Amino acid sequence: MRIINYGLMLGLLAACSGQARAEDNVTSEIQALNARLKQLQQRVDSEARRTRQVEAAQSKAVAMPATYKALPVDPCAAGKICYKGITLTFGGWVDLTGIYRSRNIASDTGSVLNFIPYQQSHNYYFPETRFSARQSRFSVLAEGNADPETHLAGYGEIDFEGAAQTANSVATNSFNPRMRQLSLEIDRTDLGLHFLAGQSWSLNAPVKAGIDPRGVDAPGVIDFESVPGFLAARQPGLRVWQDIGPEFKLAASVENPQTSFFGGNTPTVGTPAIGPQGVLNPNLQVNLTGPGGSFFNNLNNVSLNQVPDVTVKAAWDPRLGPTKLHVEAWGLYRQLFDRFNGANHTYDTGSFGGHVFAELVPKTLDLQLYGAHGVLGRFTATPFPDAAVAQDGTVLPLTITSAAVGLIWHATPSLDVYSYAGLEKAKANFANVGTVPFGYGNPLYNNTGCFTENTPAATCNGNTREVRQITAGIYDTIYQGNYGTLKAGVQYSYTQRLAFDGVGGAPKTDDNIVMTQIRYYPF
Template sequence: MPLPSLRIKRPFPLFLLCCSTLVPAAAHAQGQGPEEAEAIEAMENQISRIQEQQLELQRDLMAMRRELAQHRAHLHLAHTATATESVTRDHPSSGHGAAESRQLARTTGKPAPGPASHPPLYPGEVPAPTIGEDTPTYAAVVRHRDEDMVNRIADNNVGPHPRETAGAQAAGALGDHGVFHVGPVTVILGGFFDTSAVLENRHIASGTFNYWTAMPFPRSANYHENSFEGSPRYSRFSLMARANIDSHTTVSGFVETDFGAGAETTNPYESNAYVPRLRQAYLSYDDTQDGNHLLVGQAWSLLTPGRVGIVARQESLPETIESSMLAGQTWTRQWQARFVHDMLHHRLWLGLSIENPATIYDTTGFDNDNGTVALPNGGTATIGANGTGLTEFTTNYSDEIAPDVISKVAWDPAWGHYEAEGIVRFPHDRVFANGTGHNNTAIAGGGGASAVLPVIPHRVEIHLSGLAGVGVGRYGSVLLPDVTLNAQGKPKPLPDAQATAGIVAHPDPRIDVYGYYGMQRSGRSYFSSGGSAYGYGNPMSSNAGCEVEMSPLACTASIRSVQEFTLGAWWRFLQGRYGTVEVGTQLAYSRLQTWKGIGGAPSTSVSQIFFDFRYLPFQ
């Protein structure tokens, strides 16, 4: 049987030729003295080119191995049983034959022939090294880091995050340089060293994390004071361990942390001892042949907008410096069990997730003692309890009866990325009144959509997203309340709407420019009893003291809406084998408006300038 031709793009002597040019260059560098630095730089450039050529050779070699495996499969069909027995004697299964059987199974997708049925080598043929998932190779490592995920993504002119952009960094991008093998497991490092600062015309004491619900009114002295705060606490580190089960199935684990949490001993006067916090920690299983993907652990909520498919670490997040991102941005990071199926060549994605519930209650007008709320009819509603054991004992954890249920459909045509999602929630409490107690469960939820529009593919993008419903306030950056209580103490979900619109431009590979508008708005629910006002947005609540500094009158204003306008840019002024160093700045203006009460509808605002320096050693 004639042998099929084996093709290769570049011959192996090319690599030897490149190496031969390196030796004279090294000798020249040693003899130049004052010009040694320039010669070394030239050598490093040659090494870089040689590595690129070596990568091409590795890819060609892998292609040859696939052709060779197919050729052996044809030979196997033509050999007689006598030849097969000869192979069994001359090539035992523990040697090259077993490796070729595994390679054949990966290539053809069919069960590998038994060790006794492997065809013989031709006279003078040298067994080629096994290149596959069991043996780490330079090409395999590059394949992992170039995709940054196992999913084969359809080209939508948006594509995965450019790994060096701030949006990718926020989502948990992995590195380029920190890639190595521990046996069959690929380990990939990511993260950055960060030092950021903010100058603002109000003193909010939240640093670069905007806590909009704490924006002061003129009644507070903080309204009249400027504030500057800087910190490296949002430096971030991540690690992924990934292993290939076979040619299309992958299992991986990802963990990401920073120092954004504060402890009881944290203070800004001496140690600034902010403590590590868990951002993400999950395991995932991906089968790109059947299109099934499973994720379990803490990750960005399925409600968070994405930019390609439904893929972890490909969330569509603002490029902003502020660690709270943007008013109106839909997101949480929380425990979940997520199943995703993709079809139509990875263009249509369907996802379903159950996620950890946590309800934000508003108890304006009520007497709330650590989750025990006194009702005007003399009863008591229990909506939560302060943490104990290893949870934060000053935080109230809401009573919950079931997880949040979230579904999403994502579509990647040839132009743009589009999503639609929905959520169902179950706020829950217990009321004791008139000598008896009973539980109450309300139904809340909503729906939303998002899109990434590549106006100029990979250069200019428009980002749009929105979510509306009842009882979904906590999924927005402002953290407006989800529910209040009615006169009987039952949970009463509040209407909520949140939306963002932005434009992101990459005029140069080293520069990102962005502008965003974000908004989150809450409805109201209230009642009056015995001359007192209860509930969110009650027009009988007193806002009389909000506008006068140090006023003795009350200021119980309920937030109606928060809007933010922001503009910023990032410049990666150093990039090389050592990583990336970038600097960013951002201007932001936020305005808070309230529901009208006695004394009017006061408003407040804050103007901010952010600065940031980052070193990304693995990018």
Template structure:
């Protein structure tokens, strides 16, 4: 028995020594994680790039994004930050149409975080989150503290199954209608290089919650399908010089509704009826023509637009088709891109945000037809400089309606030539409330938008790129025309000259990380 006790005590000492050793190792590991690795310290001291990510519980975490200081000048005041509501470029009756506008902003600052992990050699998972400060709650203002709230841009997860060529994504991401630079992945969506965060008329895009499945065939041919959150914007009928024009004949259809109390929507906003998600299918091809890389894609959209009138629900099927191409005209020097879309009830997918629908005599939605197109050239004269030029437009179709009730002519629809535009060019200084311009015309102005067109160009230049990130400066000029449909008394037009500047610091966007061996 004494021999057994001696052996047990010996084993206990061994265990205590092992536990102590493990504790020391854990402490050393914790200290090592808290401080930059020796390779990173050596790289920074030598002016070389260090790692661009770190690891936590097997996850590769890569921070990204930028801090921004930007400005915008507009030849006609709109009361907008650095994203332009093109559909609201003022006509002459607006007091703002006779003022200029300049403002500075840091709200586009955009932090993001990407998380990756390899479940096995054939299965990879990725999550991406991105925010900016372009949200504007009802209490937001620029009076003193310039306090604006965070806005969710993207928050999604993606799983790649390499063995089957399948990719599954879910969350808030760029819509499947948005152009890709390669393949059909949520992290390859392609945006114009504009500083204007609404981009330009003719650019087809949305960022919405949804679910997507994609199949690739040797990373050359791609096919995808998604269901995405839907929305709709409506245009009301305009007045005429002949009296009332309200359609339908009794009351007015319910196009939008206030949200339920406690439903986590802002009670001061209204929302359309959404019975079904938007359904989108897309195909793409990546290849080479004459030794030049090319990406070609096409998509189709099916959606339901709903309102309520005469005690019943009314809906119309809408949708459209579109596509685009990205090609290297001169490899590493000049790129070309084109994208567009045509359809009925697709207005909220265009940067110009033309209406999706008005309503018919029956009270059902009257979908507005629309064509969108955008083309651009991007020049890379040096590794640090990009020069771009784009042109784009959105064009709505007429959808007028007429009805005779007794001896009264009732008119409605979108773009009706009998709508009254006689006051579109006459400024009304009298329409104020507590010194605030109401933007009410002196005489009627239906002012429904027929088209939006823009030409724009700009430059981006990298001022610094090193182990401490990257600094970019940019400037952009654009000229935009908003044309209204011809009506009684006038054909309204609004124009806008805009100059943008941007200075951005990308603290996590330095050169490609070096391996520890290169720092020895």
């Protein structure tokens, strides 16, 4: 009986123990489930926070300019600086140019071709050699968006081609910076409408695509005066242009006018004062002399002008697959002005021109064509005057015909080989009072002394009729990487200066020019 009681007691204890273990297992499972639920809840909360952050960033991007929409995480592209919604792009280079000319024209990096001397001058008989760092340049472009459809851009560019009276080549070579471009551009993408205010390349200057407000498709030569046949200037003014479809643009501008007179009070730079200046009536005025009190250099003259230069231009960029083609044509209105014997004289002129840039072989061979005709003297590389004056104050405009062609061979990804040929030609315009000659290209002018060294200046009046040039060069990229780009080139040009026929004949001269260049582009 006692054994039975012990058995019952052991069975009861075993049952209680099994029940306790079962209850412990259930409790553990519940605790594990609770822990799992807590982990899941943490994940849900984390995903919810991430979703709220993304929605907040997207909402902020909608309120920001379009520049930030494209790159909500990092709006600045490589090589740019962003500040308060403005993107800054720096440009420019450090330059050293070497110059050799067979005739001494006392010019720096730009060869003023109307200075090439005749045999009458000592300078005809000895060359010149110099180095110059003055083509070094610095630029900055600031861009931002006032709203998704309105883009603003400010651009400034300087070089060191300024030459104040304190600048010289004797000791410190302290040539001063000068403003090349300084402009504001406003673009309305919804309207395809663009505005420019400030100083920029004149609208008749050629570009490589569309209506480029800041660039110019200049011949890729080292000489700062470029190639005869390439016409350009930088002037303050206003410009507006309209996109008409994806390929066509139409533009108009009003720009600061200036007239370069010959044979008046101030001959064109590089051209001697031709004609009997003593008989020009003192009541004739073509410019304002020494306007230093008006923030001009008192050694410079400012012509009389009452209306701005007006230019219209059309540009066409057809889509030809991988081949690029740009065609443009322009027309220019200018008014020439002088005052004589209490009366104003005006002469309205019209000029026209065009430009073609074409990839003959994509990424391998490029073609540049330039052409113009009209009263364009101040835009020329020679440079020619715009007009002469008669003894009675009549304005005598000078018509210029110019043309140039260039081929650029991209021989390797780093090496370019180029060649250009160009000319600028003037049409004579003159008047006589009896046997007293006036004007430009007058056959009565005395050229007898142009062929003999050291003859009096009055016996060598040969007005430039035409300037021709052929040039060729190479330009190589020596280094391109994280520290910028280093390039170097060498160029040769042969130039002829031909004069109008006068008493004693038609003088002519030439110049052989070799230039070298090293440029470092840090940006």
